[in-house]
Amino acid sequence: MEEVKATSAWVASRSSHVIVDTSGLQTAVDKIKCPIPKVEWDFEGIHYFDGGLLTVQYLFVLDALNFCFWPDKDLSYDRLASGLKTALQNDKHAFDADRLQTYTGPQLRELLKWPRPLPLEDERIRLLHEVGVELERSFEGKAAKLVDSCGNSAASLVGLITSHFPGFRDHAIYKGHQVFLYKRAQIFIADLWGAFRGQGYGSFNDIGSITIFADYIVPAVLRQMGVLRYSSALSSVIDANDEISSGSEEEVEIRSCSIYAVEKMKELIWTKFGKKVMSIELDLWLWSVGIQCPSLQHHRTLSIFY
Numbered sequence: 001m002e003e004v005k006a007t008s009a010w011v012a013s014r015s016s017h018v019i020v021d022t023s024g025l026q027t028a029v030d031k032i033k034c035p036i037p038k039v040e041w042d043f044e045g046i047h048y049f050d051g052g053l054l055t056v057q058y059l060f061v062l063d064a065l066n067f068c069f070w071p072d073k074d075l076s077y078d079r080l081a082s083g084l085k086t087a088l089q090n091d092k093h094a095f096d097a098d099r100l101q102t103y104t105g106p107q108l109r110e111l112l113k114w115p116r117p118l119p120l121e122d123e124r125i126r127l128l129h130e131v132g133v134e135l136e137r138s139f140e141g142k143a144a145k146l147v148d149s150c151g152n153s154a155a156s157l158v159g160l161i162t163s164h165f166p167g168f169r170d171h172a173i174y175k176g177h178q179v180f181l182y183k184r185a186q187i188f189i190a191d192l193w194g195a196f197r198g199q200g201y202g203s204f205n206d207i208g209s210i211t212i213f214a215d216y217i218v219p220a221v222l223r224q225m226g227v228l229r230y231s232s233a234l235s236s237v238i239d240a241n242d243e244i245s246s247g248s249e250e251e252v253e254i255r256s257c258s259i260y261a262v263e264k265m266k267e268l269i270w271t272k273f274g275k276k277v278m279s280i281e282l283d284l285w286l287w288s289v290g291i292q293c294p295s296l297q298h299h300r301t302l303s304i305f306y
């Protein structure tokens, strides 16, 4: 996570399409009530939870597929989370490692009760297979074993996930430098922490080191709050719902500046309230604000990372 923080700051110091507005940031923090609104994990009531191994398997599968819903206006993260929950309730073996390796696109659709091809469906299938193969090869088929191997360290778990599962290697090259964003790997940890309330599989001694999860909702909320400002060219592209290509300077700046801005927000909250808040808490608050605002204009990139 230190790499995520350091490389985001590096991008923010050189960015030209996106600016982290210092006074906008201060104004946003001035409006925050003591210290931030608390949002419960699973406030939507859509996730599977049985308090054990199967929940860990569910969350890992969910976060392996937790990206790019916007191309289908009826699809959403909620629909994926609840679809996978129902699938698991109907068949406790649906996410066994050997089964994950064999799903086809139509079978995944059937599992989710989704009537048409999913966005980036081939990639979703490839990533499911990758999870099944590697869980079986290195972790006795169990995501819980993967979590057990991290010694209660979120940083170690991000390292383990990204070294074993290439699909989670969310990074980019920006102005010749490698930039780390690691959205899905980090959100898996946040989901464990939230679901298990910081105990058992959700116990991490360095949970505060996680950054926000640079998706397409949180940047849009930060822009609406006046924390991020976009160049007029980028604003026009986003407001027209045009696509931004994956790995472009614009896309990397949007995501990295969002991470950097929230790190700065944490410092201002500390100064104002004398209380440390974690990115994970700020992220859930900002994200929940964003999904309750259907008119929010977000950037559109075809990506397997978020």
Ligand SMILES: Nc1nc2c(c(CN[C@H]3C=C[C@H](O)[C@@H]3O)cn2[C@@H]2O[C@H](COP(=O)(O)O)[C@@H](O)[C@H]2O)c(=O)[nH]1
Pocket: 040, 041, 042, 043, 044, 066, 067, 068, 069, 070, 075, 076, 077, 078, 187, 191, 194, 212, 213, 214, 215, 216, 217, 218, 283, 284, 287, 291, 306
């Ligand atoms: N930064 C951030 N991004 C998040 C989440 C979550 C869900 N987290 C769960 C954890 C606890 C709660 O109970 C939530 O249910 C999804 N996303 C991203 O949003 C986008 C989906 O948007 P739409 O197409 O409108 O459904 C997509 O990029 C998806 O990857 C989050 O927490 N933080």
